[in-house]
Amino acid sequence: MDPKNLETVIGTDLEKVIALLLEDQVVAIPTETVYGLAGHALKPEVIRKIYEIKQRPGHNPLILHTLNVETAQQFVREWPEWAEKLAAAFWPGPLTLLLPKSDVVPSELTSGSDRVAIRVPAHALTRTLLERLPFPLAAPSANPFTYISPTTAEHVYRQLAGKIPYILDGGPCAKGLESTIVGMQGSVPVVYRSGAVSLEALRRILSHIQTATMEHHADQPVAPGMMKKHYSPRTPLILCKNLKEEATKFPERKLGFLVFGSGTGLENSGVVQQLSLAGDLEEAATGLYAALHALDGAGLDLILAELLPEKGLGLAINDRLRRAAEN
Numbered sequence: 001m002d003p004k005n006l007e008t009v010i011g012t013d014l015e016k017v018i019a020l021l022l023e024d025q026v027v028a029i030p031t032e033t034v035y036g037l038a039g040h041a042l043k044p045e046v047i048r049k050i051y052e053i054k055q056r057p058g059h060n061p062l063i064l065h066t067l068n069v070e071t072a073q074q075f076v077r078e079w080p081e082w083a084e085k086l087a088a089a090f091w092p093g094p095l096t097l098l099l100p101k102s103d104v105v106p107s108e109l110t111s112g113s114d115r116v117a118i119r120v121p122a123h124a125l126t127r128t129l130l131e132r133l134p135f136p137l138a139a140p141s142a143n144p145f146t147y148i149s150p151t152t153a154e155h156v157y158r159q160l161a162g163k164i165p166y167i168l169d170g171g172p173c174a175k176g177l178e179s180t181i182v183g184m185q186g187s188v189p190v191v192y193r194s195g196a197v198s199l200e201a202l203r204r205i206l207s208h209i210q211t212a213t214m215e216h217h218a219d220q221p222v223a224p225g226m227m228k229k230h231y232s233p234r235t236p237l238i239l240c241k242n243l244k245e246e247a248t249k250f251p252e253r254k255l256g257f258l259v260f261g262s263g264t265g266l267e268n269s270g271v272v273q274q275l276s277l278a279g280d281l282e283e284a285a286t287g288l289y290a291a292l293h294a295l296d297g298a299g300l301d302l303i304l305a306e307l308l309p310e311k312g313l314g315l316a317i318n319d320r321l322r323r324a325a326e327n
């Protein structure tokens, strides 16, 4: 069969997904953060398939997904105290740890780096899958390179139909933002990618945790989620302070709006995606990518978006919005 023209099935048949993964195929799986494009994490040829489907450059490494702390420890050479504390607090859940890799982890997974990114996901279906499989899963977000991450099976279908045989449907993702990535810089634990675990929550467990000081780019292997253009709709997106005022600058254009709280007075103008009427950051995170997918599919000329408060999950959401605005 032409690998680029597969029939893509959306369903909940775990036996089918297990059979496909045992045959070294790549499938989409749900997690609590975003959907992942999953395959055997320890086989270079499967890792290559994932890169090809995602059209991702080979220097951007993949996260290894495993069942629990015990299985995670098989894939690292060191298990420092900070990792133990964070794993105890946040696994299973949306936290990824970057640690020195053990020899069983192929360098294809880490793009040649000596460190491997590991996470223990919380989604029940995917946990059952990991319990049943004799190997861990490599899974980048199931979107083509630089495009918006998928938070429903339908989002995956729209982006990858014909390229993968199966999408395991686990419903809409509960968190809606990628995992937070924590590693070490020297002897200090640092956050490399903000995500569904907030900095405040991390600091309650590790008070001395820092945020990564440099902006890393795609051409550097230690670059977790830090490429400038990323998470982007195809429709141009502009960030602004006052949506209504900004809109007056584009009288001839078909506009869409990404709105956070209430009271913007935009209810009847163009296409409006409201992230949280109550101004709740977690609710906004959960619906962020679905709102961007909806706006991107609405045939607009331009999306105007406002930044959220720079606290809690607002930091991670704003990080995604800033990258979405890059062109």
Ligand code: TXA
Residues within 6 Å of the ligand: 031, 033, 034, 035, 036, 037, 060, 061, 062, 063, 094, 096, 098, 110, 113, 115, 116, 117, 119, 139, 140, 141, 142, 177, 178, 179, 181, 221, 222, 223, 224, 225, 226
């Ligand atoms: O929530 C998530 O983390 C989702 C779900 C599917 O688990 N996965 C995800 O994967 O967001 P991906 O590939 O889209 O983003 C993973 C990020 C990339 O930016 C990559 O550069 C970084 O993690 N990364 C992975 N392994 C790394 C390594 N060994 N060293 C440095 N960065 C790494």
Ligand code: MG
Residues within 6 Å of the ligand: 140, 141, 149
């Ligand atoms: Mg991604």
